[in-house]
Amino acid sequence: xxxxxxxxxxxxxxxxxxxxxxxxxxxxxxxxxxxxxxxxxxxxxxxxxxxxxxxxxxxxxxxxxxxxxxxxxxxxxxxxxxxxxxxxxxxxxxxxxxxxxxxxxxxxxxxxxxxxxxxxxxxxxxxxxxxxxxxxxxxxxxxxxxxxxxxxxxxxxxxxxxxxxxxxxxxxxxxxxx
Numbered sequence: 064x065x066x067x068x069x070x071x072x073x074x075x076x077x078x079x080x081x082x083x084x085x086x087x088x089x090x091x092x093x094x095x096x097x098x099x100x101x102x103x104x105x106x107x108x109x110x111x112x113x114x115x116x117x118x119x120x121x122x123x124x125x126x127x128x129x130x131x132x133x134x135x136x137x138x139x140x141x142x143x144x145x146x147x148x149x150x151x152x153x154x155x156x157x158x159x160x161x162x163x164x165x166x167x168x169x170x171x172x173x174x175x176x177x178x179x180x181x182x183x184x185x186x187x188x189x190x191x192x193x194x195x196x197x198x199x200x201x202x203x204x205x206x207x208x209x210x211x212x213x214x215x216x217x218x219x220x221x222x223x224x225x226x227x228x229x230x231x232x233x234x235x236x237x238x239x240x241x
Contacts, residue, residue, distance in 0.1 A: 083095040090107040100116030109125040122128070130136060138144060146152055154160055162168065170176060178184065193199070215222065224230055 081097040083097070085093040092103070092105045094103040094105070095101075096103075096116075102114045102116075104112040109123070111121070111123045113121045113123075115121070
């Protein structure tokens with residue numbers, strides 16, 4: 064098909080006629096580069112849609128971008144998906160949010176990490192390690208711990224077991240109390 068342009072409003076052909084373009088009176092442009100096999104769509108506000116001819120697409124909006132679907136939105140990547148926000152990332156669902164990892168799942172916070180549930184919190188693992196550099200506090204109306212073997216060690220100071228009432232110690236065998 065060749066190219067059609069008007070010298071006063073269109074961008075015309077490039078030096079070796081590898082560029083094709085369509086430009087409207089309002090400044091909307093479609094640029095086609097035969098050398099790169101790329102297509103760029105631009106509007107006067109700075110929105111761009113760029114297909115580089117190598118299987119990559121870049122979409123840029125200087126303000127907001129909204130994707131709306133009547134049913135589902137799926138994102139599939141052969142390798143990674145990266146989300147970066149200048150401030151916050153929000154995830155909201157009316158029913159469930161499910162995250163699965165084939166190997167490891169890592170949550171890191173520069174300051175505080177908070178979890179809250181109006182119902183129960185259930186955790187399950189083969190082994191659990193907790194390291195707190197200064198303090199660990201557990202507060203509940205009732206606390207039960209069960210294990211085949213329990214070791215409590217204070218490496219520098221006295222160990223204190225305190226109760227507003229009686230402290231009971233029970234053993235299936237005769238015990239040692241020092």
